[in-house]
Amino acid sequence: MTDLDSLKYTEEHEWIALDGDVATVGITDFAADKLGDVVFVDLPGVDSGVTAGQVCGEIESTKSVGELYAPLTGDVVAINDAVVDDPSLVNSDPFGDGWLVKLRVDASALDGLLDRAAYVALTEGA
Amino acid sequence: MSDPRYTPLRAHHEALGASFTDFGGWAMPVRYTSDLAEHHAVRRSAGLFDISHMAEFVVEGPQAGEFLDYALAGRLSVLADDQAKYSLVLDASGGIVDDVIVYCQHPDRFIVVANAGNRDAVAEALSARRGAFDVSVEDWTERIALVAVQGPASQEILEATPELTGYSTSLDDLKYYRMTHASFTREPGAEPSPVHIGRTGYTGEDGFEIFVRWDDASSLWGALLRAGADHDLVPAGLAARDTLRLEAGMPLYGHELSLDVVPAQAGLGRVVVDAKDQFVGKEGLSAVDLDAAPVLVGLTAEGRRAGRAGYGVFDGDTRVGEITSGALSPTLGHPIAMAFVSPTVSAPGTELTIDVRGTRIPATVTALPFYRRTK
Numbered sequence: 001m002t003d004l005d006s007l008k009y010t011e012e013h014e015w016i017a018l019d020g021d022v023a024t025v026g027i028t029d030f031a032a033d034k035l036g037d038v039v040f041v042d043l044p045g046v047d048s049g050v051t052a053g054q055v056c057g058e059i060e061s062t063k064s065v066g067e068l069y070a071p072l073t074g075d076v077v078a079i080n081d082a083v084v085d086d087p088s089l090v091n092s093d094p095f096g097d098g099w100l101v102k103l104r105v106d107a108s109a110l111d112g113l114l115d116r117a118a119y120v121a122l123t124e125g126a
Numbered sequence: 127m128s129d130p131r132y133t134p135l136r137a138h139h140e141a142l143g144a145s146f147t148d149f150g151g152w153a154m155p156v157r158y159t160s161d162l163a164e165h166h167a168v169r170r171s172a173g174l175f176d177i178s179h180m181a182e183f184v185v186e187g188p189q190a191g192e193f194l195d196y197a198l199a200g201r202l203s204v205l206a207d208d209q210a211k212y213s214l215v216l217d218a219s220g221g222i223v224d225d226v227i228v229y230c231q232h233p234d235r236f237i238v239v240a241n242a243g244n245r246d247a248v249a250e251a252l253s254a255r256r257g258a259f260d261v262s263v264e265d266w267t268e269r270i271a272l273v274a275v276q277g278p279a280s281q282e283i284l285e286a287t288p289e290l291t292g293y294s295t296s297l298d299d300l301k302y303y304r305m306t307h308a309s310f311t312r313e314p315g316a317e318p319s320p321v322h323i324g325r326t327g328y329t330g331e332d333g334f335e336i337f338v339r340w341d342d343a344s345s346l347w348g349a350l351l352r353a354g355a356d357h358d359l360v361p362a363g364l365a366a367r368d369t370l371r372l373e374a375g376m377p378l379y380g381h382e383l384s385l386d387v388v389p390a391q392a393g394l395g396r397v398v399v400d401a402k403d404q405f406v407g408k409e410g411l412s413a414v415d416l417d418a419a420p421v422l423v424g425l426t427a428e429g430r431r432a433g434r435a436g437y438g439v440f441d442g443d444t445r446v447g448e449i450t451s452g453a454l455s456p457t458l459g460h461p462i463a464m465a466f467v468s469p470t471v472s473a474p475g476t477e478l479t480i481d482v483r484g485t486r487i488p489a490t491v492t493a494l495p496f497y498r499r500t501k
Contacts, residue, residue, distance in 0.1 A: 033145070036156075036157060036160075036161045036365055037160050037161045037162040039162075039430060039454045040430040040431055040432075040454065042431075058483070060430075060431065060432065060454070061161070062161045062162060062165075062365060062369055062453055062454060062456065063161065063365050063368070063453070064434075065434065065483070088162075091160070
């Protein structure tokens with residue numbers, strides 16, 4: 001079980017877990033619930049570069065299309081093939097098996113992201 | 127934005143953990159657990175929908191049938207008792223004000239069921255068209271709640287609901303687009319109240335729409351859920367309703383139907399009875415040149431990436447139309463869409479492309495509906 005308090009968050013509802021200089025990125029349960037059943041994900045290619053705040057992929061549900069924003073600038077070192085094959089993992093385990101991409105990043109960039117308390121405050125009442 | 131209206135089932139929806147969305151000014155459940163699970167339940171067993179937001183108008187009087195023949199596109203005066211018919215409210219130029227289902231209770235009393243978002247427009251149209259007809263039109267939207275049970279198990283579920291008794295026509299004998307009347311008893315010893323049950327729906331499945339007194343809807347909902355527990359009945363929200371109706375090729379007002387669309391464009395020419403002497407929209411329709419008008423078609427594609435409402439449809443480099451509704455079909459497993467396209471590319475089998483956010487996806491024009499239930 002992922003310790004949600006150890007994660008960082010963005011206002012675009014991504015979560016980030018840092019291990020050394022590799023950040024694992026997914027979308028939060030709040031975002032997954034808002035989207036509804038995820039049926040398709042489009043992720044950036046491995047070895048491609050992504051820029052903080054820029055769209056780097058798409059997440060489609062039965063009802064709508066959501067954009068995946070890169071929470072940090074960095075290089076894609078892995079994508080989650082399991083979630084490409086079975087997009088419902090984003091709904092069933094958003095903080096675990098539903099992770100989306102791993103990025104090699106400058107760890108200091110995480111300082112600007114939200115902690116759990118700030119993220120929860122953001123989504124309360126939304 | 128004014129405060130949303132709630133149906134009498136609000137407490138049930140909240141207790142079931144529903145997400146709500148605004149629909150025509152009403153706060154309606156969009157899903158309880160999962161769009162897909164709710165969708166599949168309706169195809170495989172049954173789903174329970176709150177559609178109490180829909181508007182009901184009771185049209186009553188010695189000239190009720192003649193009035194509806196004039197006010198709507200179809201011929202309603204010929205309906206038998208307890209028969210229902212799909213019809214359209216047109217404006218003077220033939221554009222679609224709303225699509226409605228008309229239930230005939232007897233020759234001088236009809237119920238017109240309209241879309242929630244068009245309640246005011248339909249009320250205004252019916253009122254303005256009343257003229258010298260000996261008829262009254264009353265808005266019963268907030269007196270009648272509507273609960274739909276849809277899916278192959280729906281008849282068994284109604285039959286397993288002990289609170290429903292005294293059917294005027296047994297469910298075995300009730301044909302599609304017919305209505306039966308029954309008594310609903312909230313609890314043993316309570317005074318029964320009348321319910322009207324139409325074998326109608328908006329999902330492409332067998333199913334029933336139950337008209338119940340506003341104050342009895344909550345009890346009826348609970349009774350159906352209890353009876354349905356052994357038949358895999360699940361509460362289903364508007365998200366599932368939308369993918370179900372899209373698979374069944376049923377138009378949705380505001381997507382496929384609007385004031386800018388005449389019935390023939392949407393494949394609803396059969397709904398208009400030109401032979402009637404006079405009806406609102408008749409002259410306007412006769413002036414419409416349909417030769418170049420976009421027509422509604424189905425589109426199917428491969429893969430998982432769906433075209434959505436508003437996306438362009440192309441023939442080579444030429445934009446030939448626009449999607450009105452689209453989704454990855456949960457039942458069929460591939461993308462489906464309805465679109466208005468130029469009549470020159472509307473023949474089934476025509477290969478076109480959809481611009482999905484900058485990527486062209488091949489799509490094939492397909493006859494509607496995409497999904498038809500097997501009996």
